[in-house]
Amino acid sequence: MGASEKTGRKLVTLHKGRERSIIKRHPWIFSSAIASVHGNPQSGDTVEILTQDGQWVARGAYSPQSKIRIRIWTYSERIEVGEEFFQNRLERAIGKRSNLLEAEDTNAYREVYAESDQIPGLIVDRYADVRVIQFLTVGAEKWRDVIVKNLFDRGDVSGIFERSDVKVRELEGMSKRAGLLAGSIPNNPIEIIESGHRFRVNIREGHKTGFYLDQRNNRKLFRKMAAHANVVLDCFSYTGAFSMLALEAGAGEVVAIDSSSSSLALAEQNIKLNDLSVERWEAVNDDVFRVLRAYRDRDKSFDLIVLDPPKFAATPSHVERATRGYKDINLLAIKLLRPEGILFTFSCSGGISAELFQKIVSGAALDAGKSVSILHWLDQPQDHPVKLNFPEGRYLKGLVCRVEENF
Ligand code: SAH
16 A cells, blocks of 8 residues: 555655755646656645655645646645635735735725735635636635635625636636626626726626736826827727826827727726716727728827737747737837827736847837837736746736837
């Protein structure tokens, strides 16, 4: 009888030397690092991870279908994975945000950011008195009831809604799922406050968990810069957060482009909700690439443009195509900017590094024949922190550029 049968524990032994990444506290173990598995662990089960010579190194969730075969729960042998474990981790993650965000007149933010909060596979976003959550891995899924109970028993929300309707679940052998998990939520969009501004959010069907919470800090800077702009272009506007702030800052005219008519309809509601007139706002329900080319052909120009496209590179294999997409829209935008015009340009593709993104924008400026300066490098905010031992947690990057003169 092997050790695992005796103790009832499920054990995974690594190939020689493959504990190196764990010693550096990286939370993933790839299938190629694993020499043998004992105790027949099932999807999501907690396994003990041992070096080739039998030393205990970590405890993690086993995912038989994913190339990321194990995600680490703990590097400490004393810490068992159970109700108390999730209680502590959730308490810690949520506690960190409450201090941070009370001061910001904001009641919508990320409360749990997966690996960055040492709860791989779990996303919890707070929208006023509702939590919206995603279970992205079989490990997090296994503890779903414990997690939901904890998040509801805190007594600070009226309902919890699940938005695990995301493609990445397929990599873990799980199908998509969405629906009410606890309590109740309103039928209509929920109203939230971000940096003192009101927004309606459709948590049932909106993108991600409903709102791009990760742009909060960048929107603050955008609002400041929009105060000096006459004509503003909000590309990939979704529910109009950037548009609304430009109008609020006093921009003369704001054009929003999005291929989703329901997003633009909610954008209009958001503008009105903040007591702003929609007369200075034009919604263009079309493809950004097409509209930008048409503007170029008509010599239309802008003082401030924001490009906040969806993830062009969902996986590393799409990086080349994504690079072309980013280059195209940035080239067009740079051409459409008036002298001294400002470009806010973003990429939320994890596969496109900040360095590569800057190179792409640089190539676009060169092709546009313009001298361009970077004024700011932008990132995701504090509620989406990046652990030094898990740089993969960084996905959002942006540049604020000033288009100066022709080369
Ligand atoms: N800037 C927004 C978030 C943008 S999300 C905010 O701050 O809230 C990306 C948006 O791009 C989505 O609303 C999606 O409908 C839209 N979209 C995706 N591809 C598009 C395309 N080719 N043309 C126009 N809109 C597009």
